[in-house]
Amino acid sequence: MATLWFVFWKLKQQRAYKIRAARTWEGTVAQAASQANVGTMRDERSLGARLVDALAGDFRYAPVLLAIVLIFIFFAFQNIAYISPRNISNMVLQTVVVGTIALGMVPILLIAEIDLAVAAIGATAATLMCVVVVDLGMASWLGVLSAVAFGAFIGVLQGAWIARTRAPAFLITFGVSLALAGLQLSMLPETGQYNIMGTPLTLLVGTFLPRTFGWLLAIVAIAAFAVLRWLHYRDARKAGLDVSLANHVGLPVGLAAAALCGIVVVLSMHKGVPLAGVIFIGLTAIFSYFTSSTRYGLYLYAVGSNASAVARAGVSVNRIRLMAFALCGAFAAFGGVLGASRLLGVSAQSGAGGELLLAITAAVVGGTSLFGGRGSPWSAVIGAFAITAISNGMDLIGYGTEVKLATQGALLVAATSIDALVTRRPA
Amino acid sequence: MADTETPVLELRGISKRFGGITALDGVSFQLKRDEIVALVGDNGAGKSTLIKAISGSVPADGGEFLFEGNKVDINTPVDARALGIETVYQDLAVCDNLNTVQNLFLGQELTSGLMGGARLRKAAMEKRAREVLKDFQVTTIRSLATPAGRLSGGQRQAIAICRCMLRNPKVVLLDEPTAALGVAQRQQVIELLRRLRSEHRSIIVISHDLNDLVLEVADRIVVLRLGQKAAEFNRADADAGKVIAAITGIARHAPH
Numbered sequence: 217m218a219t220l221w222f223v224f225w226k227l228k229q230q231r232a233y234k235i236r237a238a239r240t241w242e243g244t245v246a247q248a249a250s251q252a253n254v255g256t257m258r259d260e261r262s263l264g265a266r267l268v269d270a271l272a273g274d275f276r277y278a279p280v281l282l283a284i285v286l287i288f289i290f291f292a293f294q295n296i297a298y299i300s301p302r303n304i305s306n307m308v309l310q311t312v313v314v315g316t317i318a319l320g321m322v323p324i325l326l327i328a329e330i331d332l333a334v335a336a337i338g339a340t341a342a343t344l345m346c347v348v349v350v351d352l353g354m355a356s357w358l359g360v361l362s363a364v365a366f367g368a369f370i371g372v373l374q375g376a377w378i379a380r381t382r383a384p385a386f387l388i389t390f391g392v393s394l395a396l397a398g399l400q401l402s403m404l405p406e407t408g409q410y411n412i413m414g415t416p417l418t419l420l421v422g423t424f425l426p427r428t429f430g431w432l433l434a435i436v437a438i439a440a441f442a443v444l445r446w447l448h449y450r451d452a453r454k455a456g457l458d459v460s461l462a463n464h465v466g467l468p469v470g471l472a473a474a475a476l477c478g479i480v481v482v483l484s485m486h487k488g489v490p491l492a493g494v495i496f497i498g499l500t501a502i503f504s505y506f507t508s509s510t511r512y513g514l515y516l517y518a519v520g521s522n523a524s525a526v527a528r529a530g531v532s533v534n535r536i537r538l539m540a541f542a543l544c545g546a547f548a549a550f551g552g553v554l555g556a557s558r559l560l561g562v563s564a565q566s567g568a569g570g571e572l573l574l575a576i577t578a579a580v581v582g583g584t585s586l587f588g589g590r591g592s593p594w595s596a597v598i599g600a601f602a603i604t605a606i607s608n609g610m611d612l613i614g615y616g617t618e619v620k621l622a623t624q625g626a627l628l629v630a631a632t633s634i635d636a637l638v639t640r641r642p643a
Numbered sequence: 644m645a646d647t648e649t650p651v652l653e654l655r656g657i658s659k660r661f662g663g664i665t666a667l668d669g670v671s672f673q674l675k676r677d678e679i680v681a682l683v684g685d686n687g688a689g690k691s692t693l694i695k696a697i698s699g700s701v702p703a704d705g706g707e708f709l710f711e712g713n714k715v716d717i718n719t720p721v722d723a724r725a726l727g728i729e730t731v732y733q734d735l736a737v738c739d740n741l742n743t744v745q746n747l748f749l750g751q752e753l754t755s756g757l758m759g760g761a762r763l764r765k766a767a768m769e770k771r772a773r774e775v776l777k778d779f780q781v782t783t784i785r786s787l788a789t790p791a792g793r794l795s796g797g798q799r800q801a802i803a804i805c806r807c808m809l810r811n812p813k814v815v816l817l818d819e820p821t822a823a824l825g826v827a828q829r830q831q832v833i834e835l836l837r838r839l840r841s842e843h844r845s846i847i848v849i850s851h852d853l854n855d856l857v858l859e860v861a862d863r864i865v866v867l868r869l870g871q872k873a874a875e876f877n878r879a880d881a882d883a884g885k886v887i888a889a890i891t892g893i894a895r896h897a898p899h
């Protein structure tokens with residue numbers, strides 16, 4: 217429902233814009249046309265080309281949101297338990313681990329690099345956390361902190377190395393992932409696993425907020441979003457730009473509020489809003505503010521499209537690369553921490569369960585391009601939720617691992633191909 | 644009050660070697676106030692290298708620069724920028740996925756400061772962008788929100804030129820700004836050059852476009868051949884035949 221609304225709203229906005237543009241530009245267009253027949257820019261391209269453009273731009277979330285709706289309908293018909301509050305709550309928790317790692321993949325993909333070490337970073341960081349908490353008996357928060365710091369540190373090392381040598385990131389990070397797997401094995405005790413049952417670490421994923429608190433948080437989040445939109449609107453007004461309160465503040469805030477309230481209602485019917493979900497969405501929101509509203513966020517996009525242009529503009533491209541890899545390492549580590557909290561420990565198998573490919577798939581399915589310069593942190597949330605919705609449904613119906621693996625593979629191939637198609641790289 | 648006779652920029656014996664290749668060999672000339680100097684020469688003559696030396700991105704290894712009569716060192720792009728020298732490079736420094744406003748302000752974004760959340764002041768930048776584009780009568784970019792990748796070559800060139808205007812430079816260097824442009828768009832860029840000059844900015848422009856650009860708008864023409872200054876013409880004394888002869892070095896020519 218929200219999808220359709222969003223599409224409808226965007227369409228309306230574009231139409232309104234075209235009408236306004238036509239009025240304002242009548243004079244200048246006539247002038248330009250008399251100067252020469254340059255760029256009156258009427259869209260005379262084929263429907264296909266325009267569709268591809270739309271998918272690359274404002275409508276980038278439309279296909280995946282539509283896909284999620286279809287997935288829900290499909291599995292709900294197979295087994296109505298699929299849409300029970302209990303299962304949806306479960307899906308949210310499953311989304312959080314892959315989604316957090318995918319969130320780290322976003323800045324890397326934006327600068328047109330790749331990090332194949334994220335799963336290994338997550339597993340090794342989680343193991344370090346266990347060493348700190350279980351072996352050394354230190355506070356849980358210290359364990360989490362050291363894990364995230366470790367991830368960021370590995371990210372900085374990788375980023376510095378790749379920025380310096382300009383060696384292909386996929387091989388460097390693959391090498392690092394092997395080295396980290398070795399490091400992780402050497403950190404594990406003889407039993408080959410750490411058990412964190414009974415430590416506060418399990419609370420990270422095991423905590424559900426009381427109903428009133430969940431609602432309070434939702435209201436605060438909506439209010440914060442409204443304030444941000446309003447600041448935007450006020451600035452635009454001050455600058456004398458043509459913006460309307462309804463389009464600029466009302467609709468986006470209304471849509472976000474509707475979506476958030478819907479989710480909180482469903483989750484409240486089970487155990488309440490999970491803490492991990494709040495952290496995940498909170499991190500995404502902060503990160504999204506960073507990418508869309510700050511200068512260094514903008515540079516991520518710029519570097520992904522034309523690094524030498526950024527360098528000539530006087531910005532240190534290597535510093536941006538370093539930042540992207542550091543962010544990725546930190547998110548990957550935190551994803552590993554959440555995974556350990558969910559599975560109540562770490563083992564040699566941690567990080568070997570396809571998290572890497574799932575994280576990449578999630579970001580790409582959500583609309584972040586592998587070719588750099590296009591995407592958003594929200595793609596990690598939406599993409600991770602979409603692939604979780606599929607694997608959860610398959611588990612519920614009882615499909616075997618063979619079907620799940622094949623589906624995951626097909627999804628990665630499909631998402632990458634669509635990405636290539638939309639990006640239309642010239643040969 | 645600067646003496647109007649003092650050149651804005653003077654090059655004295657600028658040289659540059661790349662290993663065994665002498666790309667620039669003692670090039671000297673002056674750029675006066677409100678003047679367009681066209682730099683012409685065959686492929687590999689050293690034109691781009693000279694522009695890069697002045698802009699500090701590939702520092703010269705011999706000779707000296709005088710800026711408004713004072714000897715200056717230009718060893719990095721920051722040095723040049725601090726003097727008020729801006730460069731529009733041959734391969735455009737435009738990001739295809741960023742829109743016009745973002746490209747115009749790349750590297751010099753207006754932000755609200757750390758206390759204000761380090762927010763990009765998008766509206767203020769858009770307003771300023773509209774002003775600059777209007778000043779330069781760049782009227783064909785319909786929506787400032789369109790990614791640059793979907794704009795035409797001329798529009799992208801206009802963005803690249805307007806971007807350096809945001810820094811209010813005294814000297815603008817352009818490397819083949821009309822290469823790969825259609826007739827109409829080339830005309831627009833030439834108009835832009837005229838407008839820059841009328842705003843009291845001095846310009847050095849590289850071009851292979853003798854008839855439309857060099858002989859039309861340049862006040863002076865400096866010819867490079869094999870890294871050396873082969874000739875220098877005032878526009879009044881120049882014609883295509885003489886300039887081509889100087890470029891190729893085949894016929895006799897009268898050095899200025």
Ligand SMILES: Nc1ncnc2c1ncn2[C@@H]1O[C@H](COP(=O)(O)OP(=O)(O)OP(=O)(O)O)[C@@H](O)[C@H]1O
Nearest residue numbers: 661664665666684685686687688689690691692693
């Ligand atoms: N980074 C470099 N390393 C080695 N040689 C270089 C380098 N840059 C330029 N050269 C050499 O210096 C000479 C001058 O090159 P430059 O790019 O300045 O020519 P140009 O006049 O701009 O030519 P064009 O009209 O083709 O753009 C050429 O012989 C070129 O091979």
Ligand SMILES: [Mg+2]
Nearest residue numbers: 690691692733
């Ligand atoms: Mg050149």
